[in-house]
Amino acid sequence: MASFQNSNFETEIPAELVIARVMELHASISKLESLRPSKQVNSLFTELVKLCIFPSSIDISTLPQEVQQMRESLIVLCGQAEGLLELEFSNFLNQIPQPLNNLNLFPYYGNYVKLASLENQILNENGVVHPKKVAFIGSGPMPLTSIVMATHHMKFTQFDNYDIDEKANHVARRIVSSDGALEKRMKFETSDIMEVKEKLGEYECIFLAALVGMSKEQKLKNLEHIRKYMKEGGILLIRSAKGARAFLYPVVEEHDLVDFEILTIFHPTNDVVNSVVLVRKPFY
Template sequence: MASSTINKDNVQAAETIIDSILEIHGKLLQQPSLGPGEATNQLLSRLVRLCCHIRNAKTVQQVLSNTELLSILPSLQSLCGEAECLLESHWAERIVADIDQLDSFPYYDNYKQLARIEFHALCAVGPSPRRLAFLGSGPLPLTSLCLVHHMNRAGNGEESYVLNVDRDASAISVSHDLFENLGLKADFLCADIGSGEVDLTSFDAVYLAALVGASQAEKERLLATVVQRMRPGALLVVRSSWGLRKCLYPELDAAAEAVRRWVDVVLVLHPYGEVVNSIIVARVKAVAVA
């Protein structure tokens, strides 16, 4: 009887979550713009709260196996990605105009928490990195900003170096101005990371942003392209997702054969609480396994 009641509760909880996600997706599609605004902000905040709340495994499985939800998942992830880019562009311009606005960015604490976790994860599996590249850095590269501070504190006087790479010229321009106004050193490059034109052999660690690659297949292809331009033994950090957070960001399956061909996965972290992204840390193999 108890087991039957629990299963019924799981089904009811899953149905409520599915209905809510479908409703939010429909309303996001109706918005004239996904840029910052009262209606969009409320919908996205509600979605994030819904997906970041910790549920039991059976409820999550029932939600993520629902055929109607699966059919809209790529669209929902795309809408979330577009909204995130517009939000960051909006705030990057505000912060460049008035550097004191940085602390007012609503997700700044989340970025600081995530960067702290990632930096300590890197230090847990190897020496503290001194040279880091962030691929898909966007208009507001707060991770790079936070990591510069962490590397400088851990470097014992040794200079750190960060390269931010994005295919959007406007994102590179505004992020360059942001770092300059903050008095921080970093390089910025406008390039498509899938083109193979960025030399990554000198970097201790390379990041792949959560929005790089919209599917498992695309992420695998980009990972292979990136890893072939890194040196063996260097670390690759990939931001992914887990649980209901897969509704917000595409997941990378770290156990996939196409991933393990190029890297040895050494650490996977699934933060709870306000930090949305999962973290995959992998070491580049000397020779890819055929």
């Protein structure tokens, strides 16, 4: 493994090496009895993430069928593990005073701060500055993006966070309730976004988390539904992935964005995992 550990972000690892190691990691992760945080789980996923953020020329669409199937399975496993990690940390933070002052204890906190800063910059460059009301779809038990955005970048914005899991929303509400001013600007709605219709028309900007719609088919349905009900001229920020990062998260391609106006597609080259796709619903 020395070749991976000693590489820096300028060094490209051959695609076949990356794929072979990702398949080995998938096999190990698949055999785990539980995906709850543990030394073994953390170690496997840490290695997987480090491996996938190295530069590589992998084009997911050209991979053989067995690798495609492995990738689909791995994305689901990553999503489950991420949810369990967030839930555990959210419960832990809720047991200590001032949980909002201790968000940096979450292992990927720095990553969320960088991503939120990047997304805010992209939004500002495209005319979205201090929006009155935004939605975050797929906020989870640790709504870090909303919290970081609300406290550092959009200090007067109302955030409506949507998640399908009431347990996730319950612990997220508790974290935010430790700050009265922030709590006033943060709502948590438990619903499948496919059931939310007219309300989507209220937002100047909607964030779509990477793990909402894990299969291509579901992702496209979500995008079509949001486009149908969001306001004309409204902005949708979609998290995607490119290259080896696509072993961790679903990919949204340009041709998936039917009837949207594409504003920006940004692929990070540092330790931020997600690509940022910014689109607008045209005026008709």
